[in-house]
Amino acid sequence: MSALKDVILEYVKNEYLEEGDDREVNFDTPLISGGIVDSFSMVSLKVFLETKYNISIPDAKASPEAFDSVNNIIVLLKEFGIE
Amino acid sequence: MPTNQPHMRPYEEEYANFTWETSRKELGYKDGDVINIGEYCTDRICRQGKGDKLALIWEGHSGEEKRYTFNDMRQLTNTIADFLQKLGIQPGERVCLFMDKVPELYFGFLGVLKMGAIVQPLFSAFGSESLLTRLDNAKTRAIFTQKKHLPKVRNITKDLPELKHIIVVDDDGLKPLRELEVAFHMDKAERIDKFDIYPSLAETPSVLHYTSGTTGQPKGAQHVHYSIISQYITAKYVLDLKDDDIYWCTADPGWVTGTSYGIIGAWSNGVTQCVLDAGFKAETWYKFIEKHKISMWYSAPTAIRALMKEGNEVVKKFDLSSLRHLASVGEPLNAEAVIWSKEVFGLYFHDTFWQTETGCIVISNYPGMKIKPGSMGKPFPGIEATVVDLKTHEPIEKKGIVGMIALKPGWPSMVRTYWNNESTYKSKFSKGWYHCGDRASIDEDGYYWFVGRDDDVINTGGHLVGPFEIESALLEHPAVAESAVVGKPDPVNMEVVKAFITLKPGFNSDKMLELEIMNFVRKKLSALAMPQEIEFVDSLPKTRSGKIMRRVLRAKEWGEEIGDISTLENDM
Numbered sequence: 001m002s003a004l005k006d007v008i009l010e011y012v013k014n015e016y017l018e019e020g021d022d023r024e025v026n027f028d029t030p031l032i033s034g035g036i037v038d039s040f041s042m043v044s045l046k047v048f049l050e051t052k053y054n055i056s057i058p059d060a061k062a063s064p065e066a067f068d069s070v071n072n073i074i075v076l077l078k079e080f081g082i083e
Numbered sequence: 084m085p086t087n088q089p090h091m092r093p094y095e096e097e098y099a100n101f102t103w104e105t106s107r108k109e110l111g112y113k114d115g116d117v118i119n120i121g122e123y124c125t126d127r128i129c130r131q132g133k134g135d136k137l138a139l140i141w142e143g144h145s146g147e148e149k150r151y152t153f154n155d156m157r158q159l160t161n162t163i164a165d166f167l168q169k170l171g172i173q174p175g176e177r178v179c180l181f182m183d184k185v186p187e188l189y190f191g192f193l194g195v196l197k198m199g200a201i202v203q204p205l206f207s208a209f210g211s212e213s214l215l216t217r218l219d220n221a222k223t224r225a226i227f228t229q230k231k232h233l234p235k236v237r238n239i240t241k242d243l244p245e246l247k248h249i250i251v252v253d254d255d256g257l258k259p260l261r262e263l264e265v266a267f268h269m270d271k272a273e274r275i276d277k278f279d280i281y282p283s284l285a286e287t288p289s290v291l292h293y294t295s296g297t298t299g300q301p302k303g304a305q306h307v308h309y310s311i312i313s314q315y316i317t318a319k320y321v322l323d324l325k326d327d328d329i330y331w332c333t334a335d336p337g338w339v340t341g342t343s344y345g346i347i348g349a350w351s352n353g354v355t356q357c358v359l360d361a362g363f364k365a366e367t368w369y370k371f372i373e374k375h376k377i378s379m380w381y382s383a384p385t386a387i388r389a390l391m392k393e394g395n396e397v398v399k400k401f402d403l404s405s406l407r408h409l410a411s412v413g414e415p416l417n418a419e420a421v422i423w424s425k426e427v428f429g430l431y432f433h434d435t436f437w438q439t440e441t442g443c444i445v446i447s448n449y450p451g452m453k454i455k456p457g458s459m460g461k462p463f464p465g466i467e468a469t470v471v472d473l474k475t476h477e478p479i480e481k482k483g484i485v486g487m488i489a490l491k492p493g494w495p496s497m498v499r500t501y502w503n504n505e506s507t508y509k510s511k512f513s514k515g516w517y518h519c520g521d522r523a524s525i526d527e528d529g530y531y532w533f534v535g536r537d538d539d540v541i542n543t544g545g546h547l548v549g550p551f552e553i554e555s556a557l558l559e560h561p562a563v564a565e566s567a568v569v570g571k572p573d574p575v576n577m578e579v580v581k582a583f584i585t586l587k588p589g590f591n592s593d594k595m596l597e598l599e600i601m602n603f604v605r606k607k608l609s610a611l612a613m614p615q616e617i618e619f620v621d622s623l624p625k626t627r628s629g630k631i632m633r634r635v636l637r638a639k640e641w642g643e644e645i646g647d648i649s650t651l652e653n654d655m
Contacts, residue, residue: 015602020234033364034144035183038208039389040544040610044601051594063393064364 004083009070011048016041027071032064042067049073055080087407089450091320094461101464103495106316110351117282118308120289121164121197123315124350125157126280137355140329140375141186144361149186149270153353156190159269161278163187163194166267170248172225174199174281177291179218179226180336181236183207184360187252187269188336191227192346196289196308199281200224203291203303206337206546211238212556212607216300217293218243221502227267229253237261285309291502292339294439295540295549303502304439310343310496311351313443317463318348321435322381323408323450330356331372332381338546339439340412343496344381365393369401376405383413385544387420387432388575398427408450410435413545414577415533418457434459436488436533438519439547440511442496446488446531459523459531467491469516470523473537476513485524485534489516539633541570543578546611550633553614556607557582560600562590567623569637571616582614583623583636592619 005027013025016037023036031037037045046062049055057076066076077083091097111127112118128138134154141149151159172178178195180202182188188204195202203221205214207229214235218226225248228236236249240263247263254266283289289308293301318324322344330349334340349356357375361367363386372380409424409432416434424432433448436459446468448460462468469478470486479486492512501508511518522534541548550568557566565585570578584600586592597617605613624635638645 018231018234020237021231023231030144030362032362033367035360035362037362038610039363040613040615041605043615044598044605044613047594047598047601051598064362064389068364
């Protein structure tokens with residue numbers, strides 16, 4: 001579980017924070033409502049998860065709520081058998 | 084709670100009798116007077132005895148809150164103006180605001196105007212390349228930004244010889260600032276009570292907003308201080324702003340709604356407004372309305388549809404009874420959303436239509452006027468509108484026929500030119516009409532019905548995105564041989580960006596490459612410009628002269644007739 005969490009957190013930090021942006025991002029940091037990942041960028045995060053874990057996340061499940069923190073994403077992935 | 088008796092008289096009566104003189108009189112303006120938007124929104128309101136009234140209630144994403152009265156705002160905008168003057172910024176020079184929705188953005192806007200410079204707000208989600216294009220075009224002299232966006236500015240500083248000052252509003256001193264960079268802390272700076280406001284006149288340039296077109300790079304729509312005559316009265320009549328309203332405009336001032344109605348319209352009316360500097364989340368939004376007892380809410384169809392998607396149950400958790408009037412802007416508001424809002428809020432969202440170039444609402448649904456869900460409404464009093472034939476450019480007399488929306492030039496907030504691009508500006512006019520680039524029809528009752536854009540510009544989430552800029556960025560990716568970008572239908576954002584790509588030899592189309600290209604565009608331009616879908620194809624439809632036919636791809640996405648393809652070179 002922690003490896004999975006770390007992979008996603010690392011991806012978020014690398015992809016959505018500018019180089020030199022030293023904001024602290026942890027497993028609970030609000031990503032969407034906190035303005036780190038906007039609603040348009042959410043699609044790229046969804047594609048990352050789908051590609052990395054070979055799953056298909058239906059649009060209905062890809063809500064701002066479900067993507068709002070690394071911990072929320074972990075809960076979502078669980079539904080697809082990824083732990 | 085404010086009364087529900089609208090400011091505006093019944094529509095037909097208002098349309099027949101209205102002149103812009105109403106607004107000029109209420110603002111105390113006569114021909115030849117000094118008119119400065121910064122002064123009109125702050126000092127003038129304080130002179131009306133509203134200095135202690137709240138101007139801004141600001142909330143950040145972690146719940147922190149700041150409150151400023153009109154007198155605070157008057158002094159802080161003076162402080163910013165004074166700071167810029169001491170840096171050596173001259174009237175007429177361009178000062179960019181590249182920040183999230185923090186108080187410094189709002190007060191910076193008015194502060195820049197107070198000292199006579201031209202304010203250039205840019206959406207803080209832009210990547211370095213989008214920023215470079217716009218700063219280079221405007222030959223911007225100074226930029227306000229935040230620590231988090233500083234790396235994007237630093238990436239391009241070497242390519243901007245005219246940029247002399249990078250002002251960081253939240254520097255914490257932990258890392259040294261570099262050459263050209265200077266820290267400015269608005270809340271800690273000495274407040275300036277008296278400042279000699281620049282004596283701008285009606286036609287003095289004020290705001291430079293960049294907007295995308297089908298071809299070429301984005302154009303800087305240049306507005307003047309006289310625009311406030313339109314913005315004040317449309318905010319009063321269409322948004323129905325009243326003295327005791329608590330107003331929330333969800334738009335970002337990086338775009339024109341966020342300045343015309345998120346700054347000028349609200350504050351020239353002396354109204355308290357709330358700003359939420361946080362990403363979208365239904366519960367957060369409803370909680371914000373409940374907490375601050377928001378009475379007038381101006382939002383966007385994309386947000387409304389996203390709220391619809393979250394369902395009706397979540398609405399019931401909050402007391403939203405303070406709401407008394409709702410309006411939306413950005414793209415057409417579909418009938419379902421209008422009906423839904425009546426069901427859950429007990430109020431209709433009133434669709435409004437306008438664009439960067441118009442500077443103010445030009446076609447709208449009005450408080451007290453019968454709403455036809457899905458319609459854009461009727462022209463604002465003082466605006467002469469029609470639809471013109473797409474080929475002859477003559478007004479279409481017959482009802483129900485689709486043409487291009489056209490406006491008779493001359494309303495106060497009309498764009499005065501495109502920055503260094505007068506020829507494109509002139510091309511927007513024909514036979515005495517300004518062409519909006521949107522197609523619509525007019526029904527028997529005079530209501531306008533939106534049909535679509537008349538060009539390849541993509542309206543995604545209420546923001547216009549030019550395909551050319553995205554295609555140019557795509558070509559910089561090592562795997563991309565050719566690309567064509569079109570809008571594809573989307574239930575929430577109306578349209579999203581879709582890219583068709585042919586690959587260079589040696590590259591294979593797969594999901595990883597798709598993701599890599601998406602992120603490449605997002606970082607270079609912005610998330611708005613990032614293709615939400617990429618289709619790898621063997622070839623793109625082209626004319627015999629080699630021009631990519633975007634309309635063929637677009638028609639396929641929308642399930643429309645492809646039209647004349649006699650010039651098509653290949654079978655795709």
